[in-house]
Amino acid sequence: MKARLPLSYPLSGITLFLIASLSAQAATLTLQIKSAAGVAVEDAVVYLMSPLTPRLPIRAPNGQIDQINKVFVPPVSVVQTGTRITFPNKDNIRHQVYSFSKAKKFEIKLYADTPAKPVLFDQPGYVAMGCNIHDNMIAHLLVVDTPYFALSDKRGVAQFVDVPPGDYSLIAWYYMRPDLDAAVTPLSLKTDQAQTLVIKTRPID
Amino acid sequence: MRLPKLKTLQSRIFLFFFLLLLVTQIGNVLITSTLGLGIVNRQIAAELATGQRVFVQIIEQNTTQLGQGARVLAADFGFRDAVASNDQNTLSSALENQGERFQADLMSFVSLKGSSITYVRGRATVLAGLDYPWLFDQARQTGAESVIKQIDGVLYHLIAAPVSTPLPVGWVVTGFRIDNNFAKKIASITNTEVSFVSPQATRDWRIYASTLSREPLSALVQTLNSGHLTSRVLSDVHTSRGDYLSLPTPLASSPGQTALVILQKSRDAALAPFISLRNRLLAVGVIGLLLSAIVGMLISRNVTRSIQALAGYARNLAKGDYSATPVITGQNEIADLAHAFDHMRTEISAREAHILDLAYRDTLTGLPNRAMFQDRLQQAIHTARREGQSLTIMLIDLDRFRLVNDTLGHPIGDLLLQEVAKRLRATLHRGSDTVVRLGGDEFAILLPTTDLDHAAILARTLLTALEKPMTLDGQVIDMRGSIGLASSPAHGGDIETLMRCADVAMYQAKRNGSGYAVYDARYDQNTLGRLSLMSELRHAVEQNQLTLYYQPKVDLKDGSHYAAEALVRWIHPDRGFIPPNDFIPFAEQTGYIKAITRWVLNEGVRQCAEWIRLELVVDISINISARDLMNADLPDYFAEVLQLHGCPAERICLEITESAIFDDPGNALDNLQRLNTIGCKLSIDDYGTGYSSLAYLKRLPVSELKIDRSFVQNMVNDVNDVVIVRSTIDLAHNLGLRVVAEGVETEAILKQLCVLGCDQAQGYFFSKPMPADKFLEWTSSTLKRDEIKIACAC
Numbered sequence A: 001m002k003a004r005l006p007l008s009y010p011l012s013g014i015t016l017f018l019i020a021s022l023s024a025q026a027a028t029l030t031l032q033i034k035s036a037a038g039v040a041v042e043d044a045v046v047y048l049m050s051p052l053t054p055r056l057p058i059r060a061p062n063g064q065i066d067q068i069n070k071v072f073v074p075p076v077s078v079v080q081t082g083t084r085i086t087f088p089n090k091d092n093i094r095h096q097v098y099s100f101s102k103a104k105k106f107e108i109k110l111y112a113d114t115p116a117k118p119v120l121f122d123q124p125g126y127v128a129m130g131c132n133i134h135d136n137m138i139a140h141l142l143v144v145d146t147p148y149f150a151l152s153d154k155r156g157v158a159q160f161v162d163v164p165p166g167d168y169s170l171i172a173w174y175y176m177r178p179d180l181d182a183a184v185t186p187l188s189l190k191t192d193q194a195q196t197l198v199i200k201t202r203p204i205d
Numbered sequence B: 001m002r003l004p005k006l007k008t009l010q011s012r013i014f015l016f017f018f019l020l021l022l023v024t025q026i027g028n029v030l031i032t033s034t035l036g037l038g039i040v041n042r043q044i045a046a047e048l049a050t051g052q053r054v055f056v057q058i059i060e061q062n063t064t065q066l067g068q069g070a071r072v073l074a075a076d077f078g079f080r081d082a083v084a085s086n087d088q089n090t091l092s093s094a095l096e097n098q099g100e101r102f103q104a105d106l107m108s109f110v111s112l113k114g115s116s117i118t119y120v121r122g123r124a125t126v127l128a129g130l131d132y133p134w135l136f137d138q139a140r141q142t143g144a145e146s147v148i149k150q151i152d153g154v155l156y157h158l159i160a161a162p163v164s165t166p167l168p169v170g171w172v173v174t175g176f177r178i179d180n181n182f183a184k185k186i187a188s189i190t191n192t193e194v195s196f197v198s199p200q201a202t203r204d205w206r207i208y209a210s211t212l213s214r215e216p217l218s219a220l221v222q223t224l225n226s227g228h229l230t231s232r233v234l235s236d237v238h239t240s241r242g243d244y245l246s247l248p249t250p251l252a253s254s255p256g257q258t259a260l261v262i263l264q265k266s267r268d269a270a271l272a273p274f275i276s277l278r279n280r281l282l283a284v285g286v287i288g289l290l291l292s293a294i295v296g297m298l299i300s301r302n303v304t305r306s307i308q309a310l311a312g313y314a315r316n317l318a319k320g321d322y323s324a325t326p327v328i329t330g331q332n333e334i335a336d337l338a339h340a341f342d343h344m345r346t347e348i349s350a351r352e353a354h355i356l357d358l359a360y361r362d363t364l365t366g367l368p369n370r371a372m373f374q375d376r377l378q379q380a381i382h383t384a385r386r387e388g389q390s391l392t393i394m395l396i397d398l399d400r401f402r403l404v405n406d407t408l409g410h411p412i413g414d415l416l417l418q419e420v421a422k423r424l425r426a427t428l429h430r431g432s433d434t435v436v437r438l439g440g441d442e443f444a445i446l447l448p449t450t451d452l453d454h455a456a457i458l459a460r461t462l463l464t465a466l467e468k469p470m471t472l473d474g475q476v477i478d479m480r481g482s483i484g485l486a487s488s489p490a491h492g493g494d495i496e497t498l499m500r501c502a503d504v505a506m507y508q509a510k511r512n513g514s515g516y517a518v519y520d521a522r523y524d525q526n527t528l529g530r531l532s533l534m535s536e537l538r539h540a541v542e543q544n545q546l547t548l549y550y551q552p553k554v555d556l557k558d559g560s561h562y563a564a565e566a567l568v569r570w571i572h573p574d575r576g577f578i579p580p581n582d583f584i585p586f587a588e589q590t591g592y593i594k595a596i597t598r599w600v601l602n603e604g605v606r607q608c609a610e611w612i613r614l615e616l617v618v619d620i621s622i623n624i625s626a627r628d629l630m631n632a633d634l635p636d637y638f639a640e641v642l643q644l645h646g647c648p649a650e651r652i653c654l655e656i657t658e659s660a661i662f663d664d665p666g667n668a669l670d671n672l673q674r675l676n677t678i679g680c681k682l683s684i685d686d687y688g689t690g691y692s693s694l695a696y697l698k699r700l701p702v703s704e705l706k707i708d709r710s711f712v713q714n715m716v717n718d719v720n721d722v723v724i725v726r727s728t729i730d731l732a733h734n735l736g737l738r739v740v741a742e743g744v745e746t747e748a749i750l751k752q753l754c755v756l757g758c759d760q761a762q763g764y765f766f767s768k769p770m771p772a773d774k775f776l777e778w779t780s781s782t783l784k785r786d787e788i789k790i791a792c793a794c
Helices: B009-075 B077-084 B088-102 B133-142 B180-190 B214-225 B267-319 B333-359 B370-387 B401-408 B410-427 B452-467 B495-512 B527-542 B584-590 B593-613 B626-630 B634-645 B658-663 B665-678 B694-698 B709-714 B719-734 B747-756 B772-780 B783-793
Strands: A019-022 A027-035 A044-049 A062-064 A066-068 A071-073 A076-080 A083-086 A097-100 A105-107 A119-121 A125-131 A138-144 A149-151 A157-163 A166-174 A183-189 A192-199 B106-111 B116-120 B146-151 B154-164 B168-177 B193-201 B204-210 B235-239 B242-250 B260-266 B391-398 B434-439 B442-447 B470-472 B475-477 B481-488 B516-518 B546-552 B562-572 B576-578 B618-624 B652-657 B681-687 B704-707 B738-741
Touching: A027 A044, A027 A183, A044 A076, A044 A138, A044 A157, A076 A083, A076 A149, A097 B077, A149 A157, B009 B077, B009 B088, B009 B146, B009 B154, B009 B168, B009 B180, B009 B242, B009 B260, B009 B267, B077 B088, B077 B154, B077 B168, B088 B106, B088 B116, B088 B168, B106 B154, B133 B154, B133 B168, B154 B204, B180 B193, B180 B204, B193 B214, B204 B214, B214 B235, B214 B242, B214 B260, B242 B267, B260 B267, B267 B333, B370 B391, B370 B434, B370 B442, B370 B481, B370 B495, B391 B410, B391 B452, B391 B495, B401 B410, B401 B475, B410 B434, B410 B442, B410 B452, B410 B470, B410 B475, B442 B452, B452 B481, B452 B516, B481 B495, B495 B516, B527 B562, B527 B584, B527 B593, B546 B593, B546 B772, B562 B593, B584 B593, B593 B618, B593 B626, B593 B634, B593 B652, B618 B681, B626 B658, B626 B665, B634 B652, B634 B665, B652 B658, B652 B665, B658 B665, B658 B681, B665 B681, B704 B709, B704 B719, B709 B719, B709 B747, B719 B738, B719 B747
Parallel strands: A027 A192, A062 A083, A076 A138, B481 B516, B562 B618, B618 B652, B652 B681, B681 B704, B704 B738
Antiparallel strands: A019 A027, A019 A192, A027 A157, A044 A149, A044 A166, A066 A071, A083 A119, A097 A105, A097 A125, A125 A138, A166 A183, B106 B116, B106 B168, B146 B154, B154 B168, B193 B204, B193 B260, B235 B242, B242 B260, B391 B442, B391 B481, B434 B442, B470 B475, B546 B562, B562 B576
């Protein structure tokens, strides 16, 4: 069953249209994310929160953000709290990855290849990471207290799978507006749903 | 140095060159000044433009340098850590540290949220609350990161750099103070005056930094406030210390805060080398002028001195000084002129000599003339006066020359004059003696350094020389002359006086027949005296001051017969008795004798008639002068007078001198005949002094002869005179003439005259001339008559 729920978020200028599809045990929620101008928005983070989710076990305990050609790949990531991320250096130059963000402050001294220790992100929040050598290298990471999160692809499509039906808050976050609070939409997920989410990006974009 | 007058050639030449040089020098200085000003203006403009470019460069350099500092700080990991962790203490110390490191005057961090923290060098505390939204707006819009901003009363150049962690979180702002030190630094590089100004309000500019001193600075503010300075336009700022060429350039400004940097250059300072050059040119010019003035003065004076010398020389020529030759130096035009002058001198000199010769020579006789005589006499008078010597002049007049001219003709007269000249010249031996012909038959001789005694000797010699018979054109002529001598200083100290004296003496000689005479004041009445005498004489005749005195003519054979010679006397009311000699010769000369004679005739005839009425018969003799004898009216007048007084003509005897008849024998004879016809007697007076022969006298209608007193008086001493008197008496008697002796003063003479058979005698022995009443008394006295009887009886 597919239901189309037009939803609008006045908060933070983000309008979220949500299309969810749920199965009896585990539903799949597919979201189409667009800007206010109707253009598909890539790398928009969406996640579902409920009072239960922070206590859910970690689904994918390890993550990875590469540095390729002096660019973080992927530039935008979303992980569950407690995930360890490694920063493999695929360039033939050295990098020094750091973060001054409250959610995770760290610094990996100048290194090549893959550092020995992955970085544990044990606090939810936004972490902006850069390279102290190369000012233009920026990686955006959102650490969330839920295993239910998704990242929109080039077509603006983000898909949740294996989400048990229930009442959630659907939260959308976009790295271009990290200073803004995430848009929150209550969502009662019963079956597979498909929704369209409209994100109002910065005017200059 | 005396300034020359403008009229002279010297001053004109001098002035011309002086002015020429002056104009040249002024031109030099003017051109130098004008050129200098132009060059300086262009040079300053170029320097200011260069300064402007250099200043922009420096600002860019500062921007780069400080921006780098800002960027370094913004990129610093620890700094970003402090920013991220909002660690205020760490932040401010990091700012201070970075500020010190980059020598920035201000370091500031401004978060994107607007909070800021600022470190200012030299300030103990950190400023908070500074905001630079304009800076970031500006940076966002134009990408520029640099701006000028006044903070806390100080002007800063601010540069902003973003801080990222890695997302932008704020700005690091660095700034440097635009103060006097900065201005000095700029000035030292651009070599201009540098001022940073910004307006507080419209027309209220404030100076934030400047290298200018106080006065030009206030001038700059005034100019700014008056709105006379425009960005990027070269303008003048006038100050009491000269003009400043100014170039304002806008600085990166913020809203509400414009600022200018003004580069200035003193024109005077730039002009200084040119002024120095001009002053040196002036000095050279003044020295040149002075030198040219001196040299010009010398040259023109040299030229004009030669000309003046020639002018002086020409003046000497004009005065007649031909002796000097002009000084000729060099071979220039002046020398040519001098040669011409010299030539002129010799020519003029020769011509003048010739003219002088003509002017000073008598062409007939070849003797010098009157003009020459006067010149020489003048010279001689000077010399004589100087040397204390005396000189003598002679005037020689030929006797009866007119007769020769009239009877023998002028050619003979001329020959005679030439012969006389020759003889006179031949007689003089001294070279210094000068014989001249004054004109007509008058000659003169100048004898310098000769006294009267020697002159008298020479006069006699001359007379002798003249008396030698001359044979002229076959005719033998006897010539005599009369010479008058006058001497200086005895008779006068000037030409006129001497000439007149000599003239008087000459006439005296002629009158006397003495051949020569030395001037005697007695002959002469000075001209003024004569003039007054003339008027007084006229007065005397009119006022009856004249009177007649009678001197008896005693008849030696018939004592009962009375006769008297009437002699005119002048009783002057002031001067008293005036002797006849003092006015009769004068009257004869002036012609006034005619009036006197008329008076005498009238009075004599009247007296005679009166006495006849008193029954006293007196024959009265009246003197008739030579001039009277020439007068054709005389006989008629005489007849009138006789008739008027009723006097018989035979009672009157007219006495005429020998010479009077011979001066003009024709006329005289005619008049004598007419007088004789009237019936009066005629008598020859002063017989013996003239040259008349008795044979000639015989033809005259005379009845009486009066022997001159000179013979009579000498009879006692000189036998010759006795012979003359006797033979005269005898001859006269033979011709039927009565003889009268004059000048009988002694009884001895009277006795002799009686012996010789003289008819009548007259003289002091009998009586002086006396007035008519006295004469009347005398006739009644018998005393004298008796004496005569006694004398003649012997």
